[in-house]
Amino acid sequence: MTGPKVVIKQAAYILAHVPDLVRYGSKPEREIAAGRTELAELEKHLRSFDDAVAYPPNQVFIGNISPDDYADLQEPWHENLLRDKARYGPFGEIMPQDELYGIMKIWDQFDLIDLSPSFTSALNEQLAAHPLITAKDRERLGEGTPQEKIEKKVEKEKSLPLFHRGKLVGCINRAHDNDATLTAHVMLENLLTKVTGILVTRHLVRNASIEPEKIDYLLSCSEEAVGDRYNRGGGNMAKAIGEEAHCVNASGCDVKSFCAGTVLAIIHGAALISAGLFNEVIVVGGGSFSKIGMKFQGHMKHNMPILEDVLGGIAILLSTDDGASPVVNLASTGKHDISAGATAQAIYDALVIDPLQKLEMKITDVDKFAVELHNPEVTLPMGSGNVPLTNYKTIAAMAAMRGEIGREELSEFIRLRGMPGFSPTQGHIASAVPYLGHSLKLIADGKINNTLFAAKGSLFLGRMTHLADGVSFLLEKNSGKD
Amino acid sequence: MDQEYQATVKKLVEEHGADNLMMIIGAPDVEGAELVAETVTEGDPSYAGPLAGVSLGLPVYHVLEPAIRAEISEDLYKEHLEMMAMVIDPQELETALSKYRKKS
Known part of the structure; x- marks a missing residue:
């Protein structure tokens, strides 16, 4: 009853380490606001980037360790770190927070992000070493926004301060004065979904050795609600991601069903190819920021690091049959x-x-x-x-x-x-x-x-x-x- | 236990009285079941939800415990529960939850 075979050629995975954003996760933010958690106490349980990279589950996620080898590793994993492992793996990478702020600035098209001049200049240098961030991308970092202006935006204009290692380095701004769907907090959630989606799509395209121009369609299964007050959740995250991943000949739309969304999107994408509409379809899921620190109380209670300090990103390339791929x-x-x-x-x-x-x-x-x-x-x-x-x-x-x-x-x-x-x-x-x-x-x-x-x-x-x-x-x- | 579920349980107890209610748990593991049991008997152990410091003392059972199973028809049990009884040991559940029944 089905048409021609559809294969999966490649899957890419990224993590982005966001310790200074844990305070804005849905659960930590509410607990801090209610006075039940002291921010200073929470901060004592944040991990360094090196610890997040050396954390065995994260290494399995980016493909440096197989699940079979992982099953044999000593637990608890957070106490048995793998210091010989790198931030890059065969499936993607673990991006540090400062670089993530950088790509938020680069791929922000609406002046949502301000970063200080000194932070911007250091970032520019650091991102020059990133294999997927081009010189053209880095031009979009600009010169930075004076620190006083950032402080004023935070104080008077409801911008959300962005910290790095506890220091104020920038802010994210609201996109409208009084639209509850475009507050700085909502923009943070949506922009993080978008940039993690772009980053992982760039990894996918590179790993699959395919020109992004060959992609016909993108399906985003990300869990966020893009839209203004007249169409909250209207989407379309897929095209926003595809644009910055250089998939210029693709269109796209969003497929959602909570956690089932990704597998559902794979089936939809495969059906579109099998029906003959498209040849190359990408399924992409950006990170879900609100879940950061969701179970932080359990981790603090057991004197563990807060382990929900990484955003995920996943991208999958579906294609017409090549006679080899699964x-x-x-x-x-x-x-x-x-x-x-x-x-x-x-x-x-x-x-x-x-x-x-x-x-x-x-x-x-x-x-x-x-x-x-x-x-x-x-x-x-x-x-x-x-x-x-x-x-x-x-x-x-x-x-x-x-x-x-x-x-x-x-x-x-x-x-x-x-x-x-x-x-x-x-x-x-x-x-x-x-x-x-x-x-x-x-x-x-x-x-x-x-x-x-x-x-x-x-x-x-x-x-x-x-x-x-x-x-x-x-x-x-x-x-x-x- | 989710804060909104805690609020629902609290409201039901206010409406109907703790003497007229019983909690039947469907959690897929013993630890999860114990956490719910503790919350609706002694109060929210995380002190974050509406049942923080509130001891409702509700009688608690897991749906797979022998006492509840005896109330369920064989057909329904086979269709919905038999498989989960292989996943969680009903005897272990009974031992774990009876602690909270003794306290209430």
Whole structure:
């Protein structure tokens, strides 16, 4: 019933370390404002950039460590740092905060960002070493804004101060005097989504050795709400990202469904290619700023560093069949129907059992399952459980209930077909897709034949429905050109 | 436990009285279930939500505990719960949550 094959050629991943922005994350900001957390106390738990780079889960995210090797590393990971690892990896990079402020300035088209002259001049030099930031990009840094002007904007014009290592280096401005959808805080959220999206798309295009002009379409699955007061959430983040990633011949739109958005966008993009509309489609997700520091209280309580100090970014290149890259099996994708029910059992029936049955496959025919891959070291101290492990237990239990494995084989099933979580808790970024880059490599190397990507979304958070969402697809080894 | 859920539970207790209510938890792990149980019996342990310092003392059970399972038809149990009973040990849940029932 499906058209021509669609492949995934490349996946790119970036993290951006934002310790001085933790105070503006939704949860920390509310707790500080209510006087329940002292900013000075919170700051004692912030990590250095070197520690964020050496943090094992971050290294798995950018591809310097495989999930299999990661499973053997000593825990707790935040106490067992990997000092020999670099900020760049095969999938992308971990960008330090000052450079992130720089790209916010470079890719800001509306005078939203002001940076001080001394900070700008140091940044200009630093960014000259970045492989993806051009001299033309750096021209847009300008000369900087006098420090007094920045201070005045913060004091009188509701601009949000930007700090680096505790020092005021700039500000982000509101885009309108009295539009609640264009405040400095909202602009910060949206601009961070945009620049992390651009950065990761540039990595993707470079890693895939494709000219950005060849891209036909972009789908953004980022979790933000771009728009003014007459169309809050109207979008379109995809084109905003594509523009600065030089995809001049592409158009785009946004595909959203909370955390399920990325996998959903992959299926949409694959369908557009299979239907013959486009040849090259990029799915991109920028970082979700409001989630920064969401579980900081748990980390502080356990005397840990605040681990939610990185924004994520992910980009995926979908293409017509090249006879080699892994294939998105469009003969059977999983979807969670409105009538399906919300229990874990019902959701996994829809995402795992139903699609595999259509392909006449068993659960044990799948080499790896990619589920929500939240780093458990982030979630456990706040009592939110080990999300990936619970999901793997559920899939293993389904295999046992169907008689595919014995009840005593549950742990082995999880060890073999699962993995420990390594993704920052960034919603659509964490949902199954962090494994895609690793899966592409393992399939290409002949180590595994396939991976089932299953993502869930909490639609009820928006208070429009009590429903959840879920979506899945099988990525398979390419059997060669049809 | 989410602050808005805490507010909902608090409001329900104000409307109906703690004696007329019971909390049935559906968390997918024992630690999560214990956290909810603690919040609706002794109060919010993080002291951040509406139940901070509020001891509601509600009777708490997890939906997979034997006492609740006995109230659920076999068909419904098979359709919605049987698989999760392999993921979390019902006996372990009972041991963990009975502590909070004794206190309330």
